[in-house]
Amino acid sequence: MWPWGHLAVGYLLYRGIVRDRVPDAKSVFALALGTQLPDLIDKPLAWTVTLLPNGRSLGHSLLVAVPVLIGVALLADGRRRRAAFALGVGYLSHLGGDALYPALGRQWDHVGFLGWPAVPPIGYADESAGILAHLLNFELTITSGFELLLVSAAAVLWLVDRRPGWDTMCRMLRTVVPS
Helix, strand or coil: CHHHHHHHHHHHHHHHHHCCCCCHHHHHHHHHHHHHHHHHHHHHHHHHHHCCHHHHHHHHCCCHHHHHHHHHHHCCCCHHHHHHHHHHHHHHHHHHHHHHHHCCCHHHHHHHHHHHCCCCCCCCCCCCCHHHHHHHHHCCCCCHHHHHHHHHHHHHHHCCCCCCCHHHHHHHHHHHHHC
């Protein structure tokens, strides 16, 4: 799944869980981080410095994710509990999103990353291409088109929610980028 697909799935899932409560800026940022975190861990450590066997291993493993997310939840105080929950939803939605297509295709060996290192890693054909090469090789297919529809739905919902986090992000950018 592409980064924007992970973000969309995470937002739609989170909003489905919290239903009537519009997320605050901290929760939206935590959710967004969670939807990208497995790839931010695994892709550089596999593709750039080759410490991991592939781009779906350590950060994509439930054997790692579940204890870490439980630890985050236990350490979160009352003010940060919503953000910790949002981070967890985003993170787990990423894992589910990556397992979705192989599961639909009944390629069960391709969902083994969820059990790494207990389940041996598989070799991906394009594993050494790198992040930029993956982005430059984007093609509009049925699956990427489906993800773009999810992005559209999430964007509409985010607009209906009055763009939570947008003003905070703009303020932060104004402090970093001179006008």
